[in-house]
Amino acid sequence: MTLYAQTPARRARQLVGDLLVVVWVVLWVRAGQWVHEVVGRLAAPGRTLENAGSSLSESLASAGDTVARVPLVGDNARAPFTAAGGAADSIARAGVQVQEGANQLAVLLGLTIAAVPILLVVAVWLLSRIRFVRRAGAARRILDSAADLDLFALRALATQPVRALARVSDDPANAWRRGEPDVVRALASLELRALGLRAPAGQPVS
Known part of the structure; x- marks a missing residue:
């Protein structure tokens, strides 16, 4: 298999082309990573919501337990704290959903930003190299035979x-x-x- 030309000028162009393709791929991979990091920051409010909701839920649950131990009040006084704790849990779950959505969006955008230009250039480069290998290989077989x-x-x-x-x-x-x-x-x-x-x-x- 002839991967590179035997003539110095064309071989040099092929090597430069290969290097440029590698640089192109690296640059767009880095661009995709940067987009992923930037979009991933949208998950920060979700983490804040999750932490706040979880903390509030724990505090309300603790307060409900304390009130429930008060004589003559009992479990009836715990009900409002339990309801409020459920609302706090909903806030925490919403925070988790915000984080998941932001992470999924970050992955999708990062992959799209990197993959589209990489695939376009690599496809053209690969077709060109395959065409050269086939033509050069056929020519060498004729020369040999x-x-x-x-x-x-x-x-x-x-x-x-x-x-x-x-x-x-x-x-x-x-x-x-x-x-x-x-x-x-x-x-x-x-x-x-x-x-x-x-x-x-x-x-x-x-």
Whole structure:
């Protein structure tokens, strides 16, 4: 498997691209963490409500127990404290719900902020790399199984810019038909460089 180009310029661009993708991912992960932390602060009022409600409920329960021990008053005097304690418990539960909602929102927003730009860039990068690996791998198999560079020279005639072909020969098509070794090798090298590969040293030309 050919992961990186053999030609220095294209290999350098690939390495820089990989590094930029890594930096991009790290930056957006940090952005997602920051959003999570900021939104998570919305849970603070919920913690205050929970603590206040729990403390009030405990105080009312203690007061109810104390009143219930008073002679001639008994459990009848405890009822208002019990009711108030239930209301305090409701406040505490509301505080817990506020915290849970804030935490869920923080997780959702943090993941969304980080995941969307990361997935978009990584998908494009991955498709590009897979395409290169497949094309380079197929080209290397042909080079390994064929005794000449004629196929790549023909492909160069069909795909390479006219200015690049003109630098090889004034009449590259006829030179290819005649099988001129230097022209065939030069044309094949053009196409192989576009694929990120180098022509094998000493590769014979039929």
